[in-house]
Amino acid sequence: MAKSQSIGVRAQQKEKTRRALINAAMNQLSAETGFSSLSLREVAREAGIAPTSFYRHFRNMDELGLTLVDECGLTLRQLLRQARQRIDKGGSIIRVSIETFMQFVADNTAIFRLLLQERTGRSREFRKAVERELEHFKAELIEYLRDEQGFNAALADLQSDAIVKIVFSAGADCFDVDNTQRLRIAEQTIQQVRLVARGAEATRRARVE
Amino acid sequence: MAKSQSIGVRAQQKEKTRRALINAAMNQLSAETGFSSLSLREVAREAGIAPTSFYRHFRNMDELGLTLVDECGLTLRQLLRQARQRIDKGGSIIRVSIETFMQFVADNTAIFRLLLQERTGRSREFRKAVERELEHFKAELIEYLRDEQGFNAALADLQSDAIVKIVFSAGADCFDVDNTQRLRIAEQTIQQVRLVARGAEATRRARVE
DNA sequence: CTGATCAGCTAACACTTGTACGCTGAATTC
DNA sequence: GAATTCAGCGTACAAGTGTTAGCTGATCAG
Numbered sequence: 001m002a003k004s005q006s007i008g009v010r011a012q013q014k015e016k017t018r019r020a021l022i023n024a025a026m027n028q029l030s031a032e033t034g035f036s037s038l039s040l041r042e043v044a045r046e047a048g049i050a051p052t053s054f055y056r057h058f059r060n061m062d063e064l065g066l067t068l069v070d071e072c073g074l075t076l077r078q079l080l081r082q083a084r085q086r087i088d089k090g091g092s093i094i095r096v097s098i099e100t101f102m103q104f105v106a107d108n109t110a111i112f113r114l115l116l117q118e119r120t121g122r123s124r125e126f127r128k129a130v131e132r133e134l135e136h137f138k139a140e141l142i143e144y145l146r147d148e149q150g151f152n153a154a155l156a157d158l159q160s161d162a163i164v165k166i167v168f169s170a171g172a173d174c175f176d177v178d179n180t181q182r183l184r185i186a187e188q189t190i191q192q193v194r195l196v197a198r199g200a201e202a203t204r205r206a207r208v209e
Numbered sequence: 210m211a212k213s214q215s216i217g218v219r220a221q222q223k224e225k226t227r228r229a230l231i232n233a234a235m236n237q238l239s240a241e242t243g244f245s246s247l248s249l250r251e252v253a254r255e256a257g258i259a260p261t262s263f264y265r266h267f268r269n270m271d272e273l274g275l276t277l278v279d280e281c282g283l284t285l286r287q288l289l290r291q292a293r294q295r296i297d298k299g300g301s302i303i304r305v306s307i308e309t310f311m312q313f314v315a316d317n318t319a320i321f322r323l324l325l326q327e328r329t330g331r332s333r334e335f336r337k338a339v340e341r342e343l344e345h346f347k348a349e350l351i352e353y354l355r356d357e358q359g360f361n362a363a364l365a366d367l368q369s370d371a372i373v374k375i376v377f378s379a380g381a382d383c384f385d386v387d388n389t390q391r392l393r394i395a396e397q398t399i400q401q402v403r404l405v406a407r408g409a410e411a412t413r414r415a416r417v418e
Numbered sequence: 419c420t421g422a423t424c425a426g427c428t429a430a431c432a433c434t435t436g437t438a439c440g441c442t443g444a445a446t447t448c
Numbered sequence: 449g450a451a452t453t454c455a456g457c458g459t460a461c462a463a464g465t466g467t468t469a470g471c472t473g474a475t476c477a478g
Contacts, residue, residue, distance in 0.1 A: 008475080008476075009475070009476095010474080010475050010476070013425080013475095014424090017426090032332055032333075034243065034245045034330040036242065036243045036245050036246040037245045037246045039464080039465065040466065040467095041464075041465070049425090049426065050426060050427055050428075051465095051467090052427075052428085052468085053426045053427070056424080056425055056426070057425095060466090061466095113329055116329040117243075117326060117329045117330045119381060120322055120325040120326045120381050120384065121243040121322070122241065122242075122243060124385060127384065127385060128385075158397065158400055158401060158404065159404065161397070162375055162404060162405070165375050165379070165401075166374050166378075168378070169375075169377070170374070172328060172329050175329065175336065176333060188370070191367055192367060192370065192371040192405075195367065195405055195408035195409055196371070196404055196405060198407075198408035198411045198412060199404035199406070199408030199409075199411065201411075202407045202408065202410075202411050203404065203407060217445080218444090219444080219445050219446070219453090219455075222455080223454095223455065226456090248434075248435065248436085249436065249437090250435065251434095258455090258456065259456060259458075260436080261436095261438085261457075261458085262455065262457070265454080265455055265456070269436090270436095420477100420478090421476105421477090421478090422475105422476080422477080422478100423474105423475080423476070424473105424474095424475090424476095425473100426471105426472090426473095427470105427472075427473105428470095428471085428472105429468105429469090429470095430468085431466105431467085431468075431469100432465100432466100432467095433464100433465075434463100434464085435462105435463080435464070436461105436463090436464105437460105438459105438460085438461090439458105439459090439460090440457105440458095440459095441457080441458085441459105442454105442455105442456090442457080443454105443455100443456100443457105444453105444455095444456105445452105445453085446451105446452080446453070447450105447451085447452070448449105448450090448451080448452090
């Protein structure tokens with residue numbers, strides 16, 4: 001029967017308030033307070049449940065935070081992968097990727113800020129989680145540089161590590177900035193990434209000869 | 210008389226407990242908690258004074274935090290300036306600067322973490338303060354690239370901005386890392402900065418022709 | 419239909435937090 | 449020597465914190 005295959009009204013409701021908790025946390029994040037000074041009670045209040053009901057969904061606030069980090073990295077990577085597919089119809093991969101990235105930062109400032117902030121803060125577990133996300137980006141970039149551009153492993157690694165550092169750091173510059181300034185930052189970042197690419201190209205030539 | 214010229218026993222004592230407060234804050238920072246979830250009471254306790262006496266020295270915790278940021282930037286810049294003087298007796302400016310920087314991060318992990326973390330967190334005032342520190346570094350680097358290396362203003366700016374991003378980002382990589390790994394990171398950072406320099410050099414040549 | 423499950427609730431706990439108020443005694447000024 | 453300043457203290461308070469324990473009622477499985 002159709003009914004027996006459905007997810008179940010209970011599980012459905014549970015997932016719904018779980019999302020409510022996640023959204024509440026993101027809202028409170030977009031304010032001035034960092035994640036570390038976020039209170040279980042306030043998050044629960046904004047989600048519309050009793051404080052004690054929080055524990056039905058997460059063991060503690062940290063578990064919620066790690067969930068946020070994971071989700072942020074996931075959606076960002078999906079976005080970039082979609083962007084790269086659009087490139088096949090022509091266009092600079094550097095430009096499209098960076099513009100997509102900057103758009104994401106503009107749309108999801110709160111959660112991106114969490115990512116950058118927890119990279120250097122709180123528990124080791126948080127830092128590891130963020131570092132893992134950065135590694136994902138780096139890995140995809142390495143693959144591109146090696147397979148499509150023909151760089152050797154060492155140079156591809158060095159290069160992509162530098163690029164990830166530059167791009168994410170530029171993302172942090174976008175926080176207190178209006179739209180036109182963000183475009184300027186994007187433009188500058190594109191030029192900087194090209195600087196790195198040109199340097200790597202020159203290095204490769206020097207090694208070959 | 211010598212006595213009348215001395216700073217005064219009272220002012221001296223006040224400065225002493227002020228330092229105690231600053232040190233206490235740094236200690237608590239080196240633990241897992243970020244600055245935002247640092248309590249006035251605990252800092253006062255570790256400094257050995259009553260909670261209410263805190264207000265004799267700072268209007269609130271934020272004022273203490275900004276003091277920390279300022280001090281961190283100041284000592285780091287002094288360190289790098291000293292390092293650059295040592296270079297006149299030969300040696301790569303890139304290598305010496307980065308090795309000095311990494312040593313600073315190793316010695317002052319707690320306070321450097323504050324710098325990186327507040328860059329993306331808390332109040333706008335904090336972010337501005339940190340950004341100001343980064344601008345200082347960038348400015349000194351621009352000056353060097355223009356005057357000593359003969360880059361034009363635009364290329365010097367683009368280049369030094371990228372370098373500052375890479376180096377500070379590498380600093381963040383040093384947090385959960387032992388000594389040998391830190392040396393590896395330093396080495397990698399040196400290579401990356403050289404990549405940027407080489408790219409800028411290539412760009413300059415292309416423009417001239 | 420019956421019994422088990424479990425998301426969400428209320429009440430209550432033992433703390434910690436920032437800050438206001440007024441006092442004290444030593445250092446300073448005149 | 450007398451008057452003033454002021455770093456540091458103790459007390460107190462209203463708010464907010466995380467977490468425990470136990471109840472309720474809708475949803476589920478058999």
